[in-house]
Amino acid sequence: RKEVEQDPGPFNVPEGATVAFNCTYSNSASQSFFWYRQDCRKEPKLLMSVYSSGNEDGRFTAQLNRASQYISLLIRDSKLSDSATYLCVVSGGYNKLIFGAGTRLAVHP
Amino acid sequence: DTGVSQNPRHKITKRGQNVTFRCDPISEHNRLYWYRQTLGQGPEFLTYFQNEAQLEKSRLLSDRFSAERPKGSFSTLEIQRTEQGDSAMYLCASSLSGTGNGYTFGSGTRLTVV
DSSP states (O other), X not given: OOSEEEOOOOEEEETTOOEEXXXXXXXXXXXXXXXXXXXXTSOOXXXXXXXXXXXXXXXXXXXXXXXXXXXXXXXXXXXXXXXXXXXXXXXXXXXXXXXXXXXXXXXEO | XXXXXXXXXXXEEOTXXXXXXXXXXXXXXXEEEEEEEOTXXXXXXXXXXXXXEEEEEOTTSOTTEEXXXXXXXXXXXXXXXXXXXXXXXXXXXXXXXXXXXXXXXXXXXXXXXX
């Protein structure tokens, strides 16, 4: 079983739609959680951290359920520029981050 | 530019040749990480340094791979006797102690072994 599992997609949505991605992780000791965004042939970039209480950054909302070992990302009012791969990331102990394979999002006009 | 810098951006090499990549982290970051990413996969952890000490190596890092960070600043990743399966994007990232704030990645070195 992979340490971080995501639906690979692609999710094809029209502009203005709301889309949600989910992720599960296997290490109950993980302490830090993130969503990264990766554009085609570019490096991953930190989108947002994920906190137990849930957190929002503009159109993006992230939630963490430690009991279920489940992380989600909600994108409201999708823009064409949101098209990318979204990587779910958890800490593997204190020393490294473990990345999921990513979920592809394609926003169309 | 105060980001993470990687050189070269692209490398094409013949099977069996040795290659070396360089990473210059953000100057105040004491942790440096190497990851490898293949098409359709997320980045996979290879190794990490805290200052000049290499503290963890993945089982993915065969004995053909070696990484150094001699003065706790830049790092090099060398692959000896390259194989076609080594073709991937090699990503370097840095952070200021621990994982709490995430990493900053460099643009990566794309290796193609022919």
